[in-house]
Amino acid sequence: MLKLPxxxxxxxxxxxxxxxxxxxxxxxxxxxxxxASRNHPFGWxxxxxxxxxxxxxxxxIGADPKEIIFTSGATEGDNLGIKGVxxxxxxxxxxxxxxxxxxxxxxxxxxxxxxxxxxxTYLEVKANGLIDLQELEAAxxxxxxxxxxxxxxxxxxxxxxxxxITAIARKHGILFFTDATQAVxxxxxxxxxxxxxxxxxxxxKMYGPKGIGALYVRRKNPRVKVTAQMDGGGHERGMRSGTxxxxxxVGFGKACELCRxxxxxxxxxxxxxxxxxxxxxxxxxxxxxxxxxxxRLPHVTNISFKHVEGEGLLMGFNKNIxxxxxxxxxxxxxxxxxxxxxxxxxxxxxxxxxRFGLSRFTTEEEVDYTIKAISxxxxxxxxxSPLWEMYKEGIDLNSIEWAHH
Amino acid sequence: xxxxYFDNAATTTLDPKVLExxxxxxxxxxxxxSSIYSxxxxxxxxxxxxxxxxxxxxxxxxxxxFFTSGGTESSNTAIITAVRDLGCKNIISSKIxxxxxxxxxxxxxxxxxASLNYVKLLEDxxxxxxxxxxxxxxxxxxxxxxxxxxxxxxxxxxxxxTVGELCKKYxxxxxSDTVQTVGxxxxxxxxTHVHFITGAGHKFHGPKGVGILYINENITIKPFVHxxxxxxxxxxxxxxxxxxVGFSKALQLATEHYESDSxxxxxxxxxxxxxxxxxxxxxxxxxxxxxxxxxxxxxxNFPKTEKSEMILFNLDINKIxxxxxxxxxxxxxxxxxxxxxxxxNPNQVxxxxxxxxxxxxxxxxxxxxxxxxxx
Numbered sequence: 001m002l003k004l005p006x007x008x009x010x011x012x013x014x015x016x017x018x019x020x021x022x023x024x025x026x027x028x029x030x031x032x033x034x035x036a037s038r039n040h041p042f043g044w045x046x047x048x049x050x051x052x053x054x055x056x057x058x059x060x061i062g063a064d065p066k067e068i069i070f071t072s073g074a075t076e077g078d079n080l081g082i083k084g085v086x087x088x089x090x091x092x093x094x095x096x097x098x099x100x101x102x103x104x105x106x107x108x109x110x111x112x113x114x115x116x117x118x119x120x121t122y123l124e125v126k127a128n129g130l131i132d133l134q135e136l137e138a139a140x141x142x143x144x145x146x147x148x149x150x151x152x153x154x155x156x157x158x159x160x161x162x163x164x165i166t167a168i169a170r171k172h173g174i175l176f177f178t179d180a181t182q183a184v185x186x187x188x189x190x191x192x193x194x195x196x197x198x199x200x201x202x203x204x205k206m207y208g209p210k211g212i213g214a215l216y217v218r219r220k221n222p223r224v225k226v227t228a229q230m231d232g233g234g235h236e237r238g239m240r241s242g243t244x245x246x247x248x249x250v251g252f253g254k255a256c257e258l259c260r261x262x263x264x265x266x267x268x269x270x271x272x273x274x275x276x277x278x279x280x281x282x283x284x285x286x287x288x289x290x291x292x293x294x295x296r297l298p299h300v301t302n303i304s305f306k307h308v309e310g311e312g313l314l315m316g317f318n319k320n321i322x323x324x325x326x327x328x329x330x331x332x333x334x335x336x337x338x339x340x341x342x343x344x345x346x347x348x349x350x351x352x353x354x355r356f357g358l359s360r361f362t363t364e365e366e367v368d369y370t371i372k373a374i375s376x377x378x379x380x381x382x383x384x385s386p387l388w389e390m391y392k393e394g395i396d397l398n399s400i401e402w403a404h405h
Numbered sequence: 406x407x408x409x410y411f412d413n414a415a416t417t418t419l420d421p422k423v424l425e426x427x428x429x430x431x432x433x434x435x436x437x438x439s440s441i442y443s444x445x446x447x448x449x450x451x452x453x454x455x456x457x458x459x460x461x462x463x464x465x466x467x468x469x470x471f472f473t474s475g476g477t478e479s480s481n482t483a484i485i486t487a488v489r490d491l492g493c494k495n496i497i498s499s500k501i502x503x504x505x506x507x508x509x510x511x512x513x514x515x516x517x518x519a520s521l522n523y524v525k526l527l528e529d530x531x532x533x534x535x536x537x538x539x540x541x542x543x544x545x546x547x548x549x550x551x552x553x554x555x556x557x558x559x560x561x562x563x564x565x566x567t568v569g570e571l572c573k574k575y576x577x578x579x580x581s582d583t584v585q586t587v588g589x590x591x592x593x594x595x596x597t598h599v600h601f602i603t604g605a606g607h608k609f610h611g612p613k614g615v616g617i618l619y620i621n622e623n624i625t626i627k628p629f630v631h632x633x634x635x636x637x638x639x640x641x642x643x644x645x646x647x648x649x650v651g652f653s654k655a656l657q658l659a660t661e662h663y664e665s666d667s668x669x670x671x672x673x674x675x676x677x678x679x680x681x682x683x684x685x686x687x688x689x690x691x692x693x694x695x696x697x698x699x700x701x702x703x704x705x706n707f708p709k710t711e712k713s714e715m716i717l718f719n720l721d722i723n724k725i726x727x728x729x730x731x732x733x734x735x736x737x738x739x740x741x742x743x744x745x746x747x748x749x750n751p752n753q754v755x756x757x758x759x760x761x762x763x764x765x766x767x768x769x770x771x772x773x774x775x776x777x778x779x780x
Binding site: 005007009012013014015016018021024025028029030032033034036037039040041042043071072073074075076078079103104105106107108109111112202204209210211212229230231232233234241242243244245246247248314318319322323324 | 408410412415416417418419421424431432433435436437439440441442443444445473474475476477478480481503504505508509511512605607612613614615630631632633641642643644645646647648717718720721724725726727728729
């Protein structure tokens with residue numbers, strides 16, 4: 001039996017896996033200790049649980065548990081990673097390279113750093129959403145201390161060539177930070193194979209709890225350090241103070257373990273569904289996939305339906321299908337997505353996009369329903385659209401002069 | 406014998422009623438509060454209702470309440486933004502603050518961003534109000550006063566109104582770390598001259614990983630965590646939805662039962678202190694224990710002997726949970742900076758007992774009997 005509404009916005013947040021919740025529950029009530037309490041078993045049990053979760057998290061990304069710093073989420077991790085490197089390596093330089101399609105947590109942090117006297121280069125991306133490696137290398141200066149490029153994009157799902165990027169960073173002795181919020185748990189990420197120095201990710205994008213995330217900080221080759229952004233009891237090896245969110249950490253650990261064990265099977269199943277959804281929707285006229293399909297997360301597709309207004313499209317079915325036109329963090333604004341604009345899309349296509357994020361829990365029945373509902377809505381809206389009518393009559397819409405009023 | 410938990414100043418157990426309220430937000434209501442469809446709107450509504458409820462209880466405006474990841478983040482935000490955004494070039498604090506405050510003010514001082522003065526302490530651990538006024542009067546630059554409301558190790562309660570009035574008189578910014586009192590003490594922020602207060606859910610039977618920062622509506626700071634428009638552009642990051650819902654519920658329960666709970670817990674504290682005095686000749690208490698003191702905390706000094714040096718270890722073997730000081734520093738051998746600041750007697754061993762509504766006199770009797778064997 002199909003249950004409505006269908007949730008297809010798993011890049012915004014995912015439902016928690018019931019197995020994760022089950023693992024967390026004892027840590028709310030029975031094992032409630034403060035992990036920093038060293039004098040009694042409530043504290044020890046909490047600390048043991050945190051240590052175990054730290055191993056689970058580390059294992060998913062091929063790291064050493066000592067390289068995992070728990071944070072309140074990816075945004076805090078982005079802030080700590082970038083500001084922490086900027087402060088710690090101030091004597092080496094003040095230049096950071098990033099890209100225009102990064103998440104706001106990276107972009108706003110970089111803007112803040114510019115106000116503090118830092119210099120930031122924002123790389124444009126190619127039409128397929130990927131950065132140009134030659135441009136990256138050309139942007140490097142003697143003062144460059146950090147390259148910050150996201151692993152996979154939150155709106156279009158494209159996966160950056162991380163290994164090639166880190167090869168360039170290594171060649172020039174520059175640290176590499178990646179916001180891997182959308183990638184970790186969905187595709188294989190290995191900090192050593194990938195040559196990553198710092199990486200942020202979060203529980204609630206991989207069927208774990210909200211309010212918990214991690215920053216990976218490399219300890220060997222090279223040993224990386226960040227300046228703490230919150231001072232206090234010296235938790236997390238002095239890099240992040242604050243009483244540990246034990247149930248959150250336990251849930252995050254479990255979520256990482258499940259992703260590690262089930263990623264392959266999940267990916268096989270989900271990518272079939274994603275491909276079906278995409279293939280069927282692309283049968284509509286004037287539909288365009290945004291970003292490359294060659295290097296992309298297996299559960300994501302972002303499609304623009306020309307001459308259909310995105311918000312109108314959403315209204316057509318959002319009682320029954322939870323979807324968004326872009327990032328949740330900016331979805332309250334009616335501005336077109338800055339990510340799609342960066343790919344070179346005009347306002348017409350940028351305004352008519354839908355982001356689909358499937359999950360471990362998405363069923364074929366839900367996908368079939370979605371294909372039908374969206375196809376019907378697009379056709380209906382186009383039927384009512386004078387733009388579509390003109391387009392069908394062969395009028396070049398770019399040649400029309402619009403009257404201002 | 407079940408374990409006895411007398412370390413409620415470190416953290417408390419989650420109230421089952423709070424967990425019950427959180428459960429829907431751990432399962433079916435999981436939407437990102439920034440999303441515009443039904444899942445997201447339900448989450449947004451839950452957060453804004455939580456904010457309203459918290460504001461009402463503290464007698465503040467909802468726009469003055471910001472959800473954070475906990476007390477440490479809240480205090481860091483308040484202190485750092487007071488210096489960087491509100492122009493405070495001088496900080497007045499005390500040596501018995503929590504490390505979330507102390508290490509932050511020390512860091513700012515070391516970076517050359519502000520000068521730092523510690524207010525004198527009286528023998529009973531209270532701050533010297535005359536000295537505070539002297540420091541405020543002699544400050545040539547805009548000043549931040551950061552003094553905690555109730556001390557987490559000795560329980561002393563600051564006269565927040567008097568400090569607030571002094572800050573008002575000298576046009577200083579006032580931050581109070583209220584992590585030990587939010588949920589344990591009635592607040593009337595509308596009528597209190599304070600710019601920032603902080604709270605942490607896990608100190609009053611709410612969840613870990615969530616806290617609040619109250620920012621008085623008359624001041625404007627810039628965000629401390631950058632990257633999204635959450636918390637009205639003040640604190641970026643996807644909201645810890647179930648944590649926020651749990652924080653609000655825990656505060657609501659704590660407030661509803663404040664009168665009976667505080668009287669009951671105070672009676673436990675008094676009973677334990679009386680029993681200790683009866684059974685042990687040479688014990689003493691730290692702080693203004695029978696005066697202006699939080700009813701949850703009792704800090705006891707035992708004379709140092711070969712046996713008593715092992716007291717925490719032996720308490721633990723006997724399934725009694727207490728601590729030497731703050732949990733946040735309990736791993737360090739340096740001992741408590743708070744106790745050192747008020748009572749520099751090397752010939753004693755300090756144990757902090759901290760109580761909650763779930764503790765009983767029978768538990769205290771057990772602990773007293775066990776202590777007799779240990780000292």
